[in-house]
Amino acid sequence: MSDPVDLDRLREFSDGTDEGLRALARLFLADSDETVVELAGAVDRRAAAEIQFLAHRARGSVAACGAARLAEILLEMESLALQGRAADAASMMPSVERELREVQTFVSASLLSVG
Amino acid sequence: MTHCGRVLLVEDDKFLRRACEASLRQRGFDVATATDGEEGLRLAKTPPFADVVLLDLLMPKVPGIEVLRALKADPATAGIPVLILSNSSREGDKRQAEQLGASGYFVKANLSLKELAAQVEELVKHVRPG
Numbered sequence: 001m002s003d004p005v006d007l008d009r010l011r012e013f014s015d016g017t018d019e020g021l022r023a024l025a026r027l028f029l030a031d032s033d034e035t036v037v038e039l040a041g042a043v044d045r046r047a048a049a050e051i052q053f054l055a056h057r058a059r060g061s062v063a064a065c066g067a068a069r070l071a072e073i074l075l076e077m078e079s080l081a082l083q084g085r086a087a088d089a090a091s092m093m094p095s096v097e098r099e100l101r102e103v104q105t106f107v108s109a110s111l112l113s114v115g
Numbered sequence: 116m117t118h119c120g121r122v123l124l125v126e127d128d129k130f131l132r133r134a135c136e137a138s139l140r141q142r143g144f145d146v147a148t149a150t151d152g153e154e155g156l157r158l159a160k161t162p163p164f165a166d167v168v169l170l171d172l173l174m175p176k177v178p179g180i181e182v183l184r185a186l187k188a189d190p191a192t193a194g195i196p197v198l199i200l201s202n203s204s205r206e207g208d209k210r211q212a213e214q215l216g217a218s219g220y221f222v223k224a225n226l227s228l229k230e231l232a233a234q235v236e237e238l239v240k241h242v243r244p245g
Contacts, residue, residue, distance in 0.1 A: 012227055013134075013226055013227060013228060014228060014229075015138065015228055015229045016229060020138075020228070023137065024134055024228075027130055027133050027134055027137070028130055031129045031130035031133065032130060034129055035128065035129070035130075053173070053175075056173055056202060057127060057128050057173070058128075059202055060128055060131060060171075060200075060201075060202045060223040060224075061128050061130045061131050061223070063202070063223055063224035064131060064134075064223045064224060064226045071224070
């Protein structure tokens with residue numbers, strides 16, 4: 001299975017320097033839980049419009065960082081919510097949380113490897 | 116750091132907002148931020164005006180496309196260049212933004228903070244020649 005984050009994409013997103021990459025990785029680790037916590041709240045309420053909106057928002061930042069698999073899962077969740085299928089969208093929440101952990105672990109390790 | 120232009124960043128995603136803000140500040144821009152379209156529109160219409168507006172499309176309260184429409188409809192803000200930040204790579208969305216007067220369109224999945232800053236700098240040069 002491929003890495004949860006395309007490190008080349010993450011570098012391209014940053015300014016290309018190790019310091020830029022480190023700064024971006026730190027921000028991602030600090031902020032990435034927030035939208036997912038909000039998303040989990042919307043999932044608990046089976047609020048389709050809110051799930052759609054929050055999945056869309058989260059997708060933008062994870063795609064920018066090169067977390068393509070997580071972006072795909074969020075896109076599917078967003079599409080299901082857009083169709084009003086809140087329960088189906090909600091059933092994807094464990095996948096979102098699992099993949100986010102993978103992404104965060106990978107980003108943390110990358111942060112160590114660039115010093 | 117040299118002051119090289121005023122940027123208004125309207126983005127509801129905290130990580131992207133902070134990443135763009137930090138990158139632009141590091142390059143000497145004065146950056147104001149808004150977390151939804153309503154706040155963005157209010158700040159954009161409040162002097163001193165931004166030299167460049169960076170605008171997300173799907174946002175709470177007022178969608179980015181409506182913010183863009185309102186800015187371009189107001190003679191006081193119509194001349195401010197607006198760069199769109201969007202999840203969508205659909206041609207129709209890009210075309211609509213361009214038709215409404217956006218100066219550029221960045222797809223978040225391909226976003227480069229370096230390129231974004233370079234484009235902001237280029238637009239500021241036109242707004243503040245010399």
